[in-house]
Amino acid sequence: MGPKRSGASSASSAPLPPLKIDPTTVLSDAISFSGTYPITIGANTVLHPRCKLNSTEGPIVIGSNCIISERTQLIAPDIDGLVLGDYVHVEVNCHIQAARIGDATSIEVGTKLGKGSCIGDNCTLSPLSTILDVGVLPAFTVVYGENQRRMDTSATAVARNETMLAHIDCLKKLLLNKSEKYTR
Amino acid sequence: MSSFPYIHISCPCHEDRPQTFTIDSARPISPSKSPSKHDFNFLPTDPHTPTKRRTLLGGFTPSVSFDGGNLGLDLDDDEELTDEDDENNFDPRDPRSAFSLFPIENLLYCEDCHQIRCPRCVQEEIVCWYCPSCLFEVPSSTVKSDGNRCTRNCYLCPVCTALLAVIPVNHSSGHSDHPTGPFNLFCSHCHWTTSDLIPPIQLEKPTSISAQLSKLTHSPQDTEFIRLKQHYAQQLGNAQEDFTNSPAALTRLMGLYTGLGSGSGGHGGSRKGRGVKKLEMKEVDRPREVNEEQELEIVERMAVEGLEATTTAKQRLTQPHEPRFLSDLTPTAVLLRTKRSKRCRACRHILVKPESKVQTTRFRIRLVALNYIPSLTIKRLDSTITWNNLTPHKTHRFLLTVTNPLFDPISVSLLTPRRTPGTAFASRVTILCPEFEVGANTDVWDDALMSTKPAAATPSGVSTPPVAGSFASFSKDPKMSTVYEQKMNYTSVVIEVVPPEIPDTRETRIRDERLLEIPIYVRVEFEAEVDRDDEEGGGGKPSHSGASGGAVQRERVEYSYWCVVGVGRVGDPVEGVVASEPNTPVRTPVGTPVKAPRTPAAMRTPLRQVRS
Ligand SMILES: [Zn+2]
Ligand SMILES: [Zn+2]
Ligand SMILES: [Zn+2]
Numbered sequence: 001m002g003p004k005r006s007g008a009s010s011a012s013s014a015p016l017p018p019l020k021i022d023p024t025t026v027l028s029d030a031i032s033f034s035g036t037y038p039i040t041i042g043a044n045t046v047l048h049p050r051c052k053l054n055s056t057e058g059p060i061v062i063g064s065n066c067i068i069s070e071r072t073q074l075i076a077p078d079i080d081g082l083v084l085g086d087y088v089h090v091e092v093n094c095h096i097q098a099a100r101i102g103d104a105t106s107i108e109v110g111t112k113l114g115k116g117s118c119i120g121d122n123c124t125l126s127p128l129s130t131i132l133d134v135g136v137l138p139a140f141t142v143v144y145g146e147n148q149r150r151m152d153t154s155a156t157a158v159a160r161n162e163t164m165l166a167h168i169d170c171l172k173k174l175l176l177n178k179s180e181k182y183t184r
Numbered sequence: 185m186s187s188f189p190y191i192h193i194s195c196p197c198h199e200d201r202p203q204t205f206t207i208d209s210a211r212p213i214s215p216s217k218s219p220s221k222h223d224f225n226f227l228p229t230d231p232h233t234p235t236k237r238r239t240l241l242g243g244f245t246p247s248v249s250f251d252g253g254n255l256g257l258d259l260d261d262d263e264e265l266t267d268e269d270d271e272n273n274f275d276p277r278d279p280r281s282a283f284s285l286f287p288i289e290n291l292l293y294c295e296d297c298h299q300i301r302c303p304r305c306v307q308e309e310i311v312c313w314y315c316p317s318c319l320f321e322v323p324s325s326t327v328k329s330d331g332n333r334c335t336r337n338c339y340l341c342p343v344c345t346a347l348l349a350v351i352p353v354n355h356s357s358g359h360s361d362h363p364t365g366p367f368n369l370f371c372s373h374c375h376w377t378t379s380d381l382i383p384p385i386q387l388e389k390p391t392s393i394s395a396q397l398s399k400l401t402h403s404p405q406d407t408e409f410i411r412l413k414q415h416y417a418q419q420l421g422n423a424q425e426d427f428t429n430s431p432a433a434l435t436r437l438m439g440l441y442t443g444l445g446s447g448s449g450g451h452g453g454s455r456k457g458r459g460v461k462k463l464e465m466k467e468v469d470r471p472r473e474v475n476e477e478q479e480l481e482i483v484e485r486m487a488v489e490g491l492e493a494t495t496t497a498k499q500r501l502t503q504p505h506e507p508r509f510l511s512d513l514t515p516t517a518v519l520l521r522t523k524r525s526k527r528c529r530a531c532r533h534i535l536v537k538p539e540s541k542v543q544t545t546r547f548r549i550r551l552v553a554l555n556y557i558p559s560l561t562i563k564r565l566d567s568t569i570t571w572n573n574l575t576p577h578k579t580h581r582f583l584l585t586v587t588n589p590l591f592d593p594i595s596v597s598l599l600t601p602r603r604t605p606g607t608a609f610a611s612r613v614t615i616l617c618p619e620f621e622v623g624a625n626t627d628v629w630d631d632a633l634m635s636t637k638p639a640a641a642t643p644s645g646v647s648t649p650p651v652a653g654s655f656a657s658f659s660k661d662p663k664m665s666t667v668y669e670q671k672m673n674y675t676s677v678v679i680e681v682v683p684p685e686i687p688d689t690r691e692t693r694i695r696d697e698r699l700l701e702i703p704i705y706v707r708v709e710f711e712a713e714v715d716r717d718d719e720e721g722g723g724g725k726p727s728h729s730g731a732s733g734g735a736v737q738r739e740r741v742e743y744s745y746w747c748v749v750g751v752g753r754v755g756d757p758v759e760g761v762v763a764s765e766p767n768t769p770v771r772t773p774v775g776t777p778v779k780a781p782r783t784p785a786a787m788r789t790p791l792r793q794v795r796s
């Protein structure tokens with residue numbers, strides 16, 4: 001996306017894709033929506049400023065209680081679209097072209113998810129991990145180190161979801177909600 | 185290798201002969217003022233004995249990187265260029281010099297020896313031990329008794345080496361300030377927990393983890409260690425009275441290692457002929473036991489659980505019991521770190537002394553070379569130059585900037601061999617203005633402000649920045665023979681490099697012939713204040729500055745060092761760019777070297793005093 005000032009300014013130049021946004025969703029300033037397929041965002045989800053959602057190839061569906069961080073790109077890979085579950089945390093500077101991301105999955109800084117990849121529930125991808133195109137990650141997989149993998153048996157999923165909620169509560173106090181800008 | 189460009193400074197310790205210094209007093213000079221003439225009193229030795237260098241080149245280099253044919257070439261080249269200066273040139277490819285080349289940031293400076301000190305010529309001393317995780321200082325007596333790991337609550341994940349956190353096993357919703365046990369150690373990076381172990385480790389309290397863990401993770405290796413420790417402590421205790429300075433004690437000690445005193449048998453005459461009474465030092469004579477049943481069990485388990493359940497070599501070796509399976513890994517206590525002070529090896533004066541408090545990162549003493557010797561930087565004058573792909577036969581222009589850290593203005597001479605030494609594929613190097621002045625480092629604030637706006641660094645010497653292929657206009661500019669830019673406390677000059685065509689030798693040889701490194705000899709002269717009488721030299725000459733009434737004298741100080749500029753790698757030859765030996769853009773004829781050997785003696789004295 002070329003223009004520096006996306007979001008509202010891009011709204012004037014290019015039409016926004018059809019948005020279906022829950023009233024409790026927090027959309028920050030300068031989010032870039034592009035494409036023509038619909039984008040759906042669930043309840044209590046927070047989108048940081050300058051994240052980019054591209055629905056040119058297919059629809060994007062984001063579940064509830066998710067966090068999408070700055071400079072992260074969500075790109076629908078194909079007509080089947082990109083579907084994020086609930087409690088998904090996508091950190092800064094990720095490049096996501098996955099088809100599915102399961103519930104309570106944490107994707108850390110600078111991760112690249114290849115086109116059409118499928119990430120299961122409760123996965124953790126440590127910073128700068130890479131998943132190849134059409135790669136499949138079973139539920140409870142942890143990707144760490146030099147693309148090493150292990151199964152998460154810590155049973156901390158519930159606790160982590162609670163942490164997510166606290167995180168979102170905090171973000172809601174800090175971030176300005178500019179939802180109305182995109183949903184006029 | 186390192187990314188281009190780089191500038192490494194040669195520490196004088198690469199010379200084979202130790203240097204002789206005459207320091208008439210150990211007068212420390214404060215970093216706020218420049219070293220004076222007095223401080224550079226020094227008996228010069230010849231750092232680059234030609235015969236020595238030759239021997240090295242003939243005897244050692246070929247075995248490393250040369251085949252016979254090239255060796256001949258190399259020597260021919262040497263002979264062709266043989267003149268007095270060439271023999272004194274610093275060869276960056278000399279095996280010996282490789283050990284002494286460091287970026288200026290890595291170098292220290294000894295105020296008493298008035299020499300650069302590299303990591304090779306300093307001595308380190310431990311100031312304190314501390315845990316990098318909890319930042320608690322550990323007394324060295326505890327380190328000796330309890331080992332070099334944190335004995336508090338700091339543990340690392342055995343799978344991924346991240347720090348472990350204590351979490352309750354049963355997650356209770358709601359905000360309870362006092363979570364109830366049992367507790368797990370949990371890695372927030374890879375989600376490993378102590379419950380993954382077989383049998384799982386669960387702690388009762390969230391504190392004093394070391395004590396709890398040592399009870400829970402007790403391997404046979406620990407038992408063995410305790411047994412050995414007891415054995416030797418007993419032996420030592422028995423021998424305590426004998427361990428005086430008696431020769432018998434020494435013989436017995438020696439006997440321990442020659443096998444005579446060991447109880448392992450095989451040396452029949454071990455006891456005979458020795459006047460020692462009951463005491464005989466004994467090694468623990470038990471061989472390492474391998475239990476076949478256990479080993480078979482391991483093989484079986486591997487077959488069932490597969491490769492994924494086994495540890496990597498790295499994981500295995502960081503644990504004392506060398507576990508084969510992931511489920512046998514135990515949390516690793518954090519290794520302690522040290523703060524160290526550094527001393528000059530020659531004069532034992534302290535060069536670096538950190539604050540002994542663990543939490544502070546300040547230094548009490550830190551004599552870094554950056555504050556004492558001018559630093560060089562190099563940048564492209566022409567942005568089309570790619571560092572990794574210099575074009576053969578093309579004239580590349582770089583800007584060499586000398587920055588003065590001293591509070592006196594300095595005059596700098598940059599001397600470089602006309603052809604890069606030590607290689608059969610020498611590049612031609614010309615420094616357009618090899619002698620110039622650099623202003624004093626007067627105002628720290630001005631300096632700081634200058635560095636924040638690099639846009640201000642527009643060429644003041646030339647009105648139009650030169651473009652590639654337009655050196656007609658470039659060479660006509662009369663100012664090019666002067667400095668390119670002169671500001672505050674730095675001066676920039678142009679350096680021209682014409683690399684030859686060089687075959688790519690990276691595949692076939694150890695050394696990369698295409699690597700273009702230029703040795704530059706930096707000679708610095710300045711007038712420094714001498715704030716007290718100099719018995720030795722004070723009577724000889726009157727002071728330079730007429731302003732003084734005898735109280736403050738100004739005297740001339742000279743010192744010098746070699747540095748190596750890694751300009752880049754020469755690329756493949758480019759169509760159309762051919763050797764242009766006769767009409768080189770270099771102003772001075774090829775016959776006259778621009779390296780300005782006006783004071784050839786200076787080439788041989790790295791640190792020399794001039795009485796003027
Ligand atoms: Zn050294
Ligand atoms: Zn600690
Ligand atoms: Zn871990």
Ligand SMILES: [Zn+2]
Nearest residue numbers: 294297528531
């Ligand atoms: Zn010293």
